[in-house]
Amino acid sequence: MMDYAIQKLSEEKVFKDPVHRYIHVRDQVIWDLIATREFQRLRRIHQLGTTYLVFHGAEHSRFNHSLGVYEIVRRIIDDSFSGRPQWNDSERLVTLCAALLHDLGHGPFSHAFEKVFDLDHEQFTQRILLGDTDVNAVLSRVSEDFPRKVADVIGKTYPDKLVVSLISSQIDADRMDYLQRDAYFTGVSYGHFDMERILRVMRPSEEQAVIKQSGMHAVEDYIMSRYQMYWQVYFHPVSRSAEVILVKILQRAKVLSEEGYRFKQEPVHFKSFFDKTFDLKDYIALDEYILMTYFETWILEDDEILSDLCDRFVNRRLFQYIDFNPAKEYRKLGELEGLFRKAGIDPEYYLVVDSSSDLPYDFYRPGEEEERLPIHLLMRDGELRELSRESDIVDAISGKRRTDHKLYFPEDMLTEGKKKKMLRQQILSILNT
Amino acid sequence: MLQEHAKVVQFISLADGVTGRKKLQKMVYIAKKMNFPFQEKYQLHFYGPYSEELTLRIEELCEMGFLAENSEDKGSYVQYSYSVTGEGRDFIGDAEEVPDKLGECIGRMKERSSRFLELVSTLLYFDHLPREEQIAKVHIVKNKLNFTDAEMDEAFSFIGELAGCIRQ
Numbered sequence: 001m002m003d004y005a006i007q008k009l010s011e012e013k014v015f016k017d018p019v020h021r022y023i024h025v026r027d028q029v030i031w032d033l034i035a036t037r038e039f040q041r042l043r044r045i046h047q048l049g050t051t052y053l054v055f056h057g058a059e060h061s062r063f064n065h066s067l068g069v070y071e072i073v074r075r076i077i078d079d080s081f082s083g084r085p086q087w088n089d090s091e092r093l094v095t096l097c098a099a100l101l102h103d104l105g106h107g108p109f110s111h112a113f114e115k116v117f118d119l120d121h122e123q124f125t126q127r128i129l130l131g132d133t134d135v136n137a138v139l140s141r142v143s144e145d146f147p148r149k150v151a152d153v154i155g156k157t158y159p160d161k162l163v164v165s166l167i168s169s170q171i172d173a174d175r176m177d178y179l180q181r182d183a184y185f186t187g188v189s190y191g192h193f194d195m196e197r198i199l200r201v202m203r204p205s206e207e208q209a210v211i212k213q214s215g216m217h218a219v220e221d222y223i224m225s226r227y228q229m230y231w232q233v234y235f236h237p238v239s240r241s242a243e244v245i246l247v248k249i250l251q252r253a254k255v256l257s258e259e260g261y262r263f264k265q266e267p268v269h270f271k272s273f274f275d276k277t278f279d280l281k282d283y284i285a286l287d288e289y290i291l292m293t294y295f296e297t298w299i300l301e302d303d304e305i306l307s308d309l310c311d312r313f314v315n316r317r318l319f320q321y322i323d324f325n326p327a328k329e330y331r332k333l334g335e336l337e338g339l340f341r342k343a344g345i346d347p348e349y350y351l352v353v354d355s356s357s358d359l360p361y362d363f364y365r366p367g368e369e370e371e372r373l374p375i376h377l378l379m380r381d382g383e384l385r386e387l388s389r390e391s392d393i394v395d396a397i398s399g400k401r402r403t404d405h406k407l408y409f410p411e412d413m414l415t416e417g418k419k420k421k422m423l424r425q426q427i428l429s430i431l432n433t
Numbered sequence: 434m435l436q437e438h439a440k441v442v443q444f445i446s447l448a449d450g451v452t453g454r455k456k457l458q459k460m461v462y463i464a465k466k467m468n469f470p471f472q473e474k475y476q477l478h479f480y481g482p483y484s485e486e487l488t489l490r491i492e493e494l495c496e497m498g499f500l501a502e503n504s505e506d507k508g509s510y511v512q513y514s515y516s517v518t519g520e521g522r523d524f525i526g527d528a529e530e531v532p533d534k535l536g537e538c539i540g541r542m543k544e545r546s547s548r549f550l551e552l553v554s555t556l557l558y559f560d561h562l563p564r565e566e567q568i569a570k571v572h573i574v575k576n577k578l579n580f581t582d583a584e585m586d587e588a589f590s591f592i593g594e595l596a597g598c599i600r601q
Contacts, residue, residue: 120474156477157570327497330435330524353435357489373479401492 004029005093005142015067019181023071029142030070030096036134037284038104042066044287048182049109050242051233053316055186062103068177073099073166075199076173076209086204088160093142095163098153101135102167102174104128108288112243116250117273124283126151131280165208171198171219171375179225182233190228193221203378210376210384219375220393227397235356237406241318244408248349249295249309256303265297305349312410320411322431323404324353333407336430343414343423350410357403407431437472439528441490442499442521444471447536448543450516454488455480457515459550460542461487466557467595469535477574481555491515499524534599541595552580553588564589 007028015023025031033039042063051058073095081087105124107113114121128135129151139147152158156168166173176195183191201215211219253267257274269290272278298310312318324333333353340347375387388398409431414424444461451457462482465471473484494500499521505512517525542550555575559567568585 114474118472120476122476157574159573326435326438326493330497333435334527355489355493357485401489403489403493 017068019068019184020071023067029093029138030100032138033100033135036138038128038133038135041284041287044289045106045108046288049111050246051239053242054236054239057185057187060181060185062106065177065181066100066103068181069102069173070096070100072173072176076166076202080199080202081204084204091160091163094149094153095166097150098167099173101129101150102154108286108291109246112246116247122154125154127280161207162204162209169208169373175226179229182229186233188232190232191225193225194218198222208373210378213377213379216377216391219387220391223394235404237321238318240354241321241408242313244319244352244354245309245313249313252306252309252349256306261303264301265294267294305346319408321406321408324407326405332430336427339423339427343420343427345413352408353405354408355403355405357401436529438490438494439525440471442494442517442525443528443531445500445515446517446525448539450514452512452514453547454513456547456550458483458487459554462554463542463557464538467538467599469532477558481551482558537598538595552584553591556588
């Protein structure tokens with residue numbers, strides 16, 4: 001029988017893709033992994049969480065993105081690395097599998113869900129790879145230790161650091177796919193860069209993929225694209241408003257469950273998360289379809305807060321926001337919390353500070369206390385030079401963090417509420433709306 | 434009200450200041466692994482477990498004037514130290530009570546070098562694995578630091594001491 005690790009499909013399969021045109025699959029292992037239930041579940045998880053409530057095209061899923069990352073890594077290996085002495089071709093399959101499966105552990109509305117239940121999607125990706133799952137069954141057919149190898153790449157503990165860097169570094173296949181894909185589906189004009197050029201000039205080195213000096217301008221463009229996408233799309237204040245409400249729904253349902261509240265629609269899928277007894281099966285069973293079904297039915301719950309928050313999320317009645325400077329205004333926040341309570345509006349659910357922060361590129365130089373592996377340029381003489389030392393554009397934004405704080409609140413409750421009108425007016429004037 | 438910010442200020446106050454960004458990162462991680470209620474998410478980075486959220490929170494606290502950051506040029510690198518300001522002490526005046534034993538744990542960690550805390554935190558990152566596998570993982574991800582068997586033993590015994598101090 002042919003070795004499963006090198007078994008090829010009788011004919012190459014292709015997936016039509018709006019970003020990469022085609023995604024090519026020749027390996028039987030990859031084809032089998034795509035067909036597993038855990039991978040198919042990714043169709044039911046939005047790539048950009050609540051962003052579809054702002055950019056209506058952003059309905060794409062983690063499934064699309066995962067195939068895209070796989071395709072980029074396949075092209076790096078087959079077109080740029082193959083045959084070069086620093087690349088070990090026996091790492092090809094483990095790298096492709098890790099690329100395809102790197103997001104397997106994302107939960108529904110990933111970040112909000114992780115925040116409320118204190119979870120880590122990367123750990124769940126590893127648990128799915130190693131647990132009693134269809135994915136594990138496929139990987140185990142390659143060899144007994146193969147699932148562990150793929151999990152180690154995802155966990156960044158794989159001995160070959162070059163392999164890890166293709167999936168997770170400051171210029172990796174994950175970012176290259178999501179920037180372009182998210183730009184395409186949101187319809188924004190940022191996020192585009194010359195990936196073809198980057199792939200052509202990418203070279204393997206001992207610890208990471210490096211970029212030939214001649215590709216520096218393409219990398220500058222990539223970094224600026226990332227910078228713009230974060231502030232124009234990923235940190236959009238309206239999409240953060242939806243995420244704030246989502247977090248509060250899950251927190252409210254958890255509190256009600258702990259208090260013994262009798263739900264009309266019992267949260268059976270969440271029970272084990274509320275009391276922290278969940279297992280892998282419970283985790284895999286959740287997706288965004290299930291969450292949305294609960295949210296729709298919870299609109300009819302007797303608990304006014306849960307009902308209101310679900311109605312806001314499902315029908316896009318989002319919170320209003322103002323800029324907030326925690327350094328100068330933290331006392332004002334305390335005052336507002338008191339006034340909200342007096343007005344009968346629970347500030348725990350209806351007055352929320354949300355912060356977003358991004359560091360577009362950071363560098364590490366030996367001896368410094370920073371934590372990121374930089375992008376290296378391969379100079380003509382074979383020397384490696386850190387990118388910001390060569391590029392004025394990258395140097396200008398290196399290590400510079402940009403942070404944005406917003407204070408979210410339900411303006412309609414303050415303007416339309418009939419009781420305690422004076423108090424509500426006072427709150428509105430403090431909020432300066 | 435900004436409870437997570439307050440916890441970080443309390444932490445640095447209990448330590449009577451912390452020298453080194455890396456050291457502070459590792460101390461908070463180890464405290465979190467000892468079940469003290471810190472919410473910052475950690476991932477494995479260059480120097481072991483690292484939290485972008487904690488970095489951000491510290492920057493915000495410095496901006497707010499609750500923490501003071503001092504930098505010292507050490508020749509080949511810059512070392513940062515953090516202390517609580519007078520405004521910071523006012524800020525934590527109304528915060529939730531400090532968990533029992535946190536101060537003692539912080540005191541024990543502060544006495545140790547950042548290299549040692551890097552080892553302890555990385556071992557704890559893999560604490561779901563058997564001891565031998567934990568050690569093997571550390572040797573893979575920290576292959577350039579060449580931790581010795583004696584250092585490994587000492588790190589495990591330190592983890593035991595911290596856990597014992599909390600149980601008392």
